[in-house]
Amino acid sequence: MIISSDDIIIKTIARIFVPFIQLFALYVIMHGHYSPGGGFQGGVILGASLVLLLITHGYEEMRRRVPEGAVILLGSLGLLIYSGIGLTCLLLGGNYLDYSQLSVILHVDPAHARAMGILGIELGVAFAVMAAVCSIFFDISTGGILPEDEK
Amino acid sequence: MNEFFVVVGLGLCLLVFLVLYRVIFGPGVFNRIAAVSAIGTKSLIILLIFGYIYNRVEMFIDISMVYALLNFIGCIAAAKYLEMER
Numbered sequence: 479m480i481i482s483s484d485d486i487i488i489k490t491i492a493r494i495f496v497p498f499i500q501l502f503a504l505y506v507i508m509h510g511h512y513s514p515g516g517g518f519q520g521g522v523i524l525g526a527s528l529v530l531l532l533i534t535h536g537y538e539e540m541r542r543r544v545p546e547g548a549v550i551l552l553g554s555l556g557l558l559i560y561s562g563i564g565l566t567c568l569l570l571g572g573n574y575l576d577y578s579q580l581s582v583i584l585h586v587d588p589a590h591a592r593a594m595g596i597l598g599i600e601l602g603v604a605f606a607v608m609a610a611v612c613s614i615f616f617d618i619s620t621g622g623i624l625p626e627d628e629k
Numbered sequence: 630m631n632e633f634f635v636v637v638g639l640g641l642c643l644l645v646f647l648v649l650y651r652v653i654f655g656p657g658v659f660n661r662i663a664a665v666s667a668i669g670t671k672s673l674i675i676l677l678i679f680g681y682i683y684n685r686v687e688m689f690i691d692i693s694m695v696y697a698l699l700n701f702i703g704c705i706a707a708a709k710y711l712e713m714e715r
Binding site for chain 2 (some may be wrong): 480483488492499502506513514515519523526529530533534
């Protein structure tokens with residue numbers, strides 16, 4: 479299991495860096511249609527920021543800030559957003575993930591509804607990917623046995 | 630100006646292979662980590678040069694930032710692994 483680092487330089491740099499990494503990840507997610515990036519890439523950067531927090535501040539601190547249950551909940555929420563938007567389009571009479579049908583709900587013209595729909599899909603993908611990266615790293619670093627399981 | 634960037638990029642590619650020798654045969658783990666980090670920095674600059682050649686710097690600067698970030702996290706992770714080994 480990963481314990482906290484003793485080195486003050488690494489801990490301080492990581493603590494200062496993590497919010498900026500997450501801000502950049504949000505930029506990559508939101509700006510996905512104009513520049514390289516999108517939901518998956520932004521989610522991986524978000525996950526990388528949490529991995530940095532875990533390897534510098536140790537498992538105990540990480541579990542206090544980002545509990546394992548919250549990570550799994552967030553991943554399921556991402557899947558729910560994705561499939562929810564897709565099924566809403568299906569229920570409104572279009573194909574699965576046919577965002578132009580959302581214009582009925584959002585009260586905008588179909589082109590705007592497409593832009594908003596793809597943004598929602600990318601947010602869902604980003605949540606799911608972040609949770610998956612974080613959960614995989616949790617499991618690898620603890621050998622699959624969490625301390626609360628042993629009790 | 631494009632020729633200048635192409636020449637600089639090719640020179641950096643050559644330097645990557647020189648550092649790759651240190652990654653494969655380098656004595657000790659610390660040499661290898663430092664060499665991998667140097668390769669990451671060089672590939673970042675090569676990406677930016679690609680951006681200048683194709684006149685799309687604003688696209689490639691995002692990719693290079695992510696590359697630098699993952700390089701940094703990888704370096705910290707390798708150092709952490711060595712610390713746990715001890």
